[in-house]
Amino acid sequence: MKVVLINSPIFDRLETDMAGNEYLPPFGLGYLATKILENNWDVIILDVIQLGLNITQVIQRLYEIQPDVIGINIFSVNIPIVKIILESYLLKARLIVGGQCTKFIYDKIVKWNINNDLVVIIGEGDLIICDVIEDKVSEPPIYECDTRKVYQVDISSKYFSEDINNLTLNRGLLNENYVVNYYGLNERAIITSRGCIYNCAFCGAAKKLNQNSKIRLKNKINIIAEISDLLQENPTIQCIRILDDLFLRSSQSILGAIEIFNHFNVSWRAMAHIKTFQNTSEELFIQMKNSGCKELFIGIESGSDKIRHMINKSGTVDEIKNTTRKILKSGIDIKGYFIFGFPLESKSDMEMSLNVATSIYECSQNSDGNFRTSVFQFRPYHGTALFNEFVEPELELEYQENQILSTLVDRGHFNIQTKNYSQCDDKVLYEFICKTSKLGGHYD
Secondary structure, eight states, rough: OEEEEEEEEEESSSOOTTSSOOOOHHHHHHHHHHHHHHHOOOEEEEEEHHHTTOHHHHHHHHHHOOEEEEEEEOGGGGGHHHHHHHOOOOOOOOEEETTTTHHHHHHTTTTSOOOOOOOEEEOOTTTHHHHHHOOOOOOOOSEETTTTEEEEEOSSSTTTSSSSGGGOOOOOGGOOOEOOOTTTTEEEEEEEEEOOOOOOOOOTGGGGGGSOOOEEOHHHHHHHHHHHHHHHHHHHHHHHHSSTTTTTSSHHHHHHHHOOOHTSSOOOOOEEOGGGGGTTOHHHHHHHHHTTTEEEEEEEHHHHHHHHTTOOOOSOOOHHHHHHHHHHHTOOOEEEEEEEETTTHHHHHHHHHHHHHHHHHHHHHEEESSSEEEEEEEOOTSSSSHHHSSTTTTTTOOEEHHHHHHHHOOOOTTOOEEESSHHHSSHHHHHHHHHHSSSSSOOO
């Protein structure tokens, strides 16, 4: 049995610089590949993002490999690309599609012009993937017609992983090299949780959208063991990046993070929500700094309380300013994420966002910590609250690169848009994105 798992491309073009300091391994495919390998089948992860392949090259690789099974992830922004890849492969193979958006678009996927068997997996595929490959899933599909099947893995399924501490990841299957991050440090990334406790209206991982799943956390022992294994395998690693939002989710988890990284002589960077640090003392921030915390990634999104309420983003503008001030004072850097172009967003709302970003940046100039931004134009994702409210149900969205914005901010691969949903014209929108982008350092 020969299996190829594809980390699908966002654009149909060569991307020679995609494996730079912005690259993140496809951990989801890595867990699937690990299970497949444990079943003694040949498995390859064709990481199109890492390799920078276009559609033609992906299809060519598939014809060269001639796998028995092709699995591919899919996102709201690259549905047509995945469709072309699967429809273009005419040799016999079992095709498997998975991803966050499948629960909202599987009815369209099963209608694609594909002669092969096609299976869509909604939810986590770790424990069901091998049974799907062998066509011996012991639970009924939620949809079946001819050669199409759709399976849903939720908390009621025997294939749902109750304890993610029991899942193993063979990182050798990811073909990963360490990333040289923004600071010039050799870095590896890890994930310590699944699920989300927040309800951001623009995010497909929002808690309300995933009530048939649940939050699961890795314990400290396993996290320490995972980091130890990484450092033992490659002693040149200097920094660990935690990708999930829940590693730093509460005061108790902050203490846990400090305890974990006090075991190691490495720097670390992590995602965090502004509310996590609402009651955190300056002393605790200093302890974080001393444990190696180099930078926190914080989704600020908007400086307008009106917009923050609309997108279900907890935390007020005053709380953002007060908390970021304490973080920067302790010597921990902040990378703030901002989104412009939300539905109903006015020029005044955009000015508030720029003012918040500018205020944090100015604070950093008198602090030991530095501040930089990562700024995006809003784009709706299938199934999210904003998608359901502002996108016409039958409208086929065309996600494409915003060439103008890519030129203005000198960054192409994240400037994906469908249209401008705000109350401002494009020129005003791009002006605010550009101004906010230029605060602080560069992207990664």
